[in-house]
Amino acid sequence: MSTLLVLGALALVARTGCTDNGLNPSGVSDLDYTDVELGLTPRGPRFDVAHSKNVTALVGKTAQLNCRVHDLGNRTVSWIRHRDIHLLTSGRMTYTSDQRFISVHNPHTEDWILKIRFPQRRDSGVYECQVGTTPPIGHRMYLSVVEPVTTILGGPELFINTGSTINLTCVVQHSPEPPPAIRWTHKEEEINYDSPRGGVSVITEKGETTTSHLLVQKARMADSGRYTCAPANANPISVQVHVLSGEHPAAMQHGGQLRIQYPISAAMLSIIVTLMGCYYKQDIRNIL
Template sequence: MNNILTFPTFICILLLGNTVSQSSAQSVTTFKTINITDEYFLQMSRSLDRGPYFDTSATKNVTSLVGKTGHLNCRIKNLGNKTVSWIRHRDLHLLTVSESTYTSDQRFTSIYNKQTGDWSLQIKFPQLRDSGIYECQVSTTPPVGYTMIFSVVEPITSIPGGPEAYIDLGSTVNLTCIVRHLPDPPITVLWTHNNQEINYDSPRGGVSVITEKGDITTSYLLIQRARISDQGNIPAYLQTQTPNL
């Protein structure tokens, strides 16, 4: 055991046309002009009669990190003088009407964008309990609605072979931290050794980090020619995007 190095608490921490005669041409032209005019007015009439409708190209699934502000965007055409409300399906609670909040929970706010016609439900500091179905509803008779799914997730970290690692003296140390359920890849991954940030340019040399960002972020800390002084606590800290508050 004298040649075995111990890393006792290896953990990951998240900070958080055709030609025709002249007379027939006039007749045909007049006939076509009447049809085009009638069709134009018919289309205009149908458009006006349609009333409000939703642009279904907007995503119905929104995921947000715990504590990071989320936005549910609802785009409505031909709204006219109708009002827009947001309803939470879990308890059929009316959250907002137009740009007014109708709940005591002031984390919920309705925001209107005149340029795009978007009505957004902003949810500040979301928690796991806020996950569920939300409906953007227009005050027609009967009301019409567009449902969206809001998911609030917490990052999950896993450590293959952790939390303790035993390494032979002089061998290469490969410590791995895997993070799942981050809506956005972390800005950086910081590794520390006994509460001190690891300096990869230190005279010790042979220490490097490889980080693969994506839906699943994996960071590898490589320490060549392990020494006794390399023992200790080696947590990894992930710096995420700054929440929109």
């Protein structure tokens, strides 16, 4: 009877592949699936840093810091400003008297957005998106609020000889992205590059520093007036152009463009040179 029980037990082992040495019938060790993650994502909230990046914004134009949190569950997302360790928002509630700060969340997404209306340069700094776990976890981002600077080289006044080429160079710096368009105007009217006058063109080079060149060939008196460079994402800047019919006695010429430089100092220098010449002549006479 005992022999039959042993044979039955061995048969059961053979059918189930269970052996006391941890090997299956083929001789390969069985896996303990309770210790294998099988590609499952980790449990608990985690930040998607690829969609939670630093932001550069323009002064006065709404800035948005995005925080994407996977597997948030029923936990709360808060925004904290590191400059003064101030709780700005928690969930969709705002906890600051500065009403420029707003928490935005669409229930169908994993994005929690801190929106800052009318940002100023003082708003630049570190902001933390924090999840209310135990202990809390957070992801920090840097907001840089910049104010683009627009300049026209050689301004605010330019003096041009008749028949020369007017070359106005507008430079846009400190812009988070190149301006999508730069508008040039003359006497408050947008310049038409296809006008019957002809000889008017613009060349724009975009990059970290964007440069736009307005070229007006064979300048004439009618080309005098106020020219304005107006980038789409920066403040406009103007220059007054004077087209001269003849030589300007107190001007310096640079490639057809004339600029008055320190007229009072030049006059004083002329007087001093004249007086020195007079004294020099008097000294010569005394010697003779």
